[in-house]
Amino acid sequence: MSNQAISFTQLAAIQTTLVSINNNVKVAHKEIGVLQQNQDNFENELARLYAEFSDFVANDTRHKALQLAETRVGNFRQELQIRFGYYADVRKMATGILQGADTGIVSDTSLQLTTEEVMIKAPGYWLAPALIVIAGWLRNDTAVTEKALAEAIRRNDYKTTLFFMLIMRRLDRREASLKWLERYFLHQSPHALNREFIVILEGITLGIFSPASRQLMDNYIKEWMAALTNGDQFVEEQKRQWRLFFLAMSGRHHPAYPLLEKHADNWSLLREGEQNAASYELLQTHFAEIFKSSDHYSSVAEQLDILLNKLVTEFDDEELPLREQLRLNECIIEEDGNVAVARVKADAEKNIFQEQVDFLQLLTNAAFNPELAGVNRATQALAVATSQSWITEEFDTFVAINRQSVPLEINLSIDGFKCQTRGGENEQELLVTQELYYDNLRASRLRALDFPYMEIITAIVVAGGGIWALVNHQPLVCCILSIVAVLICWNSIDSHGKKKKKIVEDIAGQRQKASEVLRGCLAEATHYRHNYAQKDEHATGLRNFLTSLQASEYAGSSRDTSRTILTN
Amino acid sequence: MKVIEEEFGTAGLQSLPLAIIAKCYLGAPYEVHTLDLGAQMIIHHYKRSEPLPTYIEKARSLALHHAYSIVEVYTDQLIVINDDGSAIKL
Numbered sequence: 127m128s129n130q131a132i133s134f135t136q137l138a139a140i141q142t143t144l145v146s147i148n149n150n151v152k153v154a155h156k157e158i159g160v161l162q163q164n165q166d167n168f169e170n171e172l173a174r175l176y177a178e179f180s181d182f183v184a185n186d187t188r189h190k191a192l193q194l195a196e197t198r199v200g201n202f203r204q205e206l207q208i209r210f211g212y213y214a215d216v217r218k219m220a221t222g223i224l225q226g227a228d229t230g231i232v233s234d235t236s237l238q239l240t241t242e243e244v245m246i247k248a249p250g251y252w253l254a255p256a257l258i259v260i261a262g263w264l265r266n267d268t269a270v271t272e273k274a275l276a277e278a279i280r281r282n283d284y285k286t287t288l289f290f291m292l293i294m295r296r297l298d299r300r301e302a303s304l305k306w307l308e309r310y311f312l313h314q315s316p317h318a319l320n321r322e323f324i325v326i327l328e329g330i331t332l333g334i335f336s337p338a339s340r341q342l343m344d345n346y347i348k349e350w351m352a353a354l355t356n357g358d359q360f361v362e363e364q365k366r367q368w369r370l371f372f373l374a375m376s377g378r379h380h381p382a383y384p385l386l387e388k389h390a391d392n393w394s395l396l397r398e399g400e401q402n403a404a405s406y407e408l409l410q411t412h413f414a415e416i417f418k419s420s421d422h423y424s425s426v427a428e429q430l431d432i433l434l435n436k437l438v439t440e441f442d443d444e445e446l447p448l449r450e451q452l453r454l455n456e457c458i459i460e461e462d463g464n465v466a467v468a469r470v471k472a473d474a475e476k477n478i479f480q481e482q483v484d485f486l487q488l489l490t491n492a493a494f495n496p497e498l499a500g501v502n503r504a505t506q507a508l509a510v511a512t513s514q515s516w517i518t519e520e521f522d523t524f525v526a527i528n529r530q531s532v533p534l535e536i537n538l539s540i541d542g543f544k545c546q547t548r549g550g551e552n553e554q555e556l557l558v559t560q561e562l563y564y565d566n567l568r569a570s571r572l573r574a575l576d577f578p579y580m581e582i583i584t585a586i587v588v589a590g591g592g593i594w595a596l597v598n599h600q601p602l603v604c605c606i607l608s609i610v611a612v613l614i615c616w617n618s619i620d621s622h623g624k625k626k627k628k629i630v631e632d633i634a635g636q637r638q639k640a641s642e643v644l645r646g647c648l649a650e651a652t653h654y655r656h657n658y659a660q661k662d663e664h665a666t667g668l669r670n671f672l673t674s675l676q677a678s679e680y681a682g683s684s685r686d687t688s689r690t691i692l693t694n
Numbered sequence: 695m696k697v698i699e700e701e702f703g704t705a706g707l708q709s710l711p712l713a714i715i716a717k718c719y720l721g722a723p724y725e726v727h728t729l730d731l732g733a734q735m736i737i738h739h740y741k742r743s744e745p746l747p748t749y750i751e752k753a754r755s756l757a758l759h760h761a762y763s764i765v766e767v768y769t770d771q772l773i774v775i776n777d778d779g780s781a782i783k784l
Binding site: 522523526530532534665666 | 753754755758759761762772774776780783784
């Protein structure tokens with residue numbers, strides 16, 4: 127061990143180095159602070175840019191989807207016109223011939239020539255021979271009439287049968303109309319009805335059938351309903367579709383609670399809950415609208431013409447694939463380019479485009495989209511009223527699932543402080559708990575702050591050097607070392623004090639900010655519960671409305687009788 | 695036992711509800727209570743902050759809703775009874 131004395135110059139150098147290190151550390155601390163600030167700013171800016179970019183991409187995607195859908199709608203309509211345009215001319219002739227025959231101003235020859243030309247120009251189309259039947263019948267040409275009738279039935283038995291049932295009713299030949307109707311029902315199975323069966327429902331709501339025909343239909347329909355609702359299979363399928371329909375009505379409302387969105391851990395459940403609850407009002411309006419409006423037609427002949435027109439125009443199966451595509455793109459336009467929502471909506475209506483459906487499905491189709499199903503509002507109302515038991519059941523389930531999924535407690539997480547509230551009612555309690563949290567945080571941070579023992583030891587060593595210098599009669603060195611020791615000691619204690627003060631100030635700032643955020647969150651929680659309860663109340667209103675529906679109130683009474691005879 | 699038999703007929707033990715829960719009208723701090731299988735006797739009142747047994751907790755928010763009178767908790771489903779007596783299977 128060498129006894130090397132520390133010279134005055136060396137001590138001075140040590141002191142200079144220590145001061146320099148101290149200054150460097152201060153500068154480094156300052157720079158780290160600036161860097162931290164820059165990083166925070168950068169992260170905030172990046173988050174803002176990301177949000178803007180996401181919005182831009184979403185808007186751009188929607189805009190492009192909308193443009194594409196508009197173009198496609200045009201293309202599909204054009205294709206329908208090109209491929210089936212000629213059918214439209216033939217269709218117009220059906221009611222045209224009848225109205226011509228009503229007035230008696232169209233000659234038999236003209237009718238014969240025109241209908242025969244149609245037969246040549248529309249090969250395979252069932253309506254062409256059906257028109258020849260009418261023309262042949264009007265001029266009493268039995269041979270041609272029978273041949274044409276056989277051909278029309280061969281091409282499409284059910285449509286031809288319905289067509290002549292309606293024509294016989296229009297001509298007020300009730301017996302013949304009833305026979306055609308009996309023939310039609312004999313061939314129908316409630317498990318596989320053709321789409322045109324909807325015309326029968328339409329006729330019921332319009333009250334155009336004679337009492338005998340109406341009785342026949344009522345009997346069949348009651349029997350079918352009993353058969354189909356006996357097991358769960360068919361009703362469950364309808365319920366599934368109504369669930370999709372209810373879901374398609376959700377997701378249009380965007381709850382705005384910025385603080386809860388940022389600080390509630392279970393925000394996604396809360397948002398979904400309010401979105402679903404918002405659909406109750408939409409559904410209530412939707413159903414109320416169905417039962418509010420009714421179409422009005424002046425005479426039975428006019429109503430029958432409308433039905434005939436529907437039968438010949440809206441139920442040709444070969445057009446269905448194109449019409450389905452067209453509908454999807456129309457949904458995209460209706461939903462302003464939101465493809466996901468449009469697809470859910472189109473999926474809910476998908477069964478409308480099936481060639482054969484069961485009777486319950488037919489009711490659902492009429493209830494979902496009367497225009498596509500080819501019915502008026504009154505028939506839609508009848509379909510909803512007939513289906514009300516499973517619509518109500520499914521709506522009850524939809525509402526109960528939603529009520530169950532909305533969290534009772536809102537879990538908040540603010541700057542590391544975690545707490546729960548239902549609707550902001552425990553504000554005082556939470557503010558006190560938050561105060562305690564920050565008190566504990568401050569205490570733990572202060573505990574974690576190291577006391578500058580090393581600097582104090584250094585100061586003691588330097589002071590020891592000063593005593594050694596005094597013993598060796600070097601007062602100047604002693605004086606300098608004492609000053610250095612005091613400086614080191616004072617500097618380190620001062621720095622420690624400043625750090626403590628900074629921690630206290632930082633925590634106070636955090637506490638102030640977090641307290642404001644907590645109050646904001648609790649205010650939003652109160653609004654959320656209030657808004658949710660208001661929206662949820664519509665579910666009760668809609669349920670009461672649905673359970674009050676009676677199918678018999680919406681089936682129009684026959685125009686042929688003005689009184690009801692009660693029999694025991 | 696007689697009440698249970700009247701209520702649930704010949705149902706086996708497996709198909710009986712694990713619990714029946716309803717809103718408690720005693721007021722704060724109580725919010726729900728469990729009932730016996732005849733839904734006539736209250737078994738236990740639960741306070742707002744008091745957790746229900748895990749398998750019943752999922753029925754708490756439904757039991758609290760004013761639209762429902764009771765909620766039956768089964769191993770694989772919940773049956774919610776409306777005020778008008780109709781049932782909803784979940």
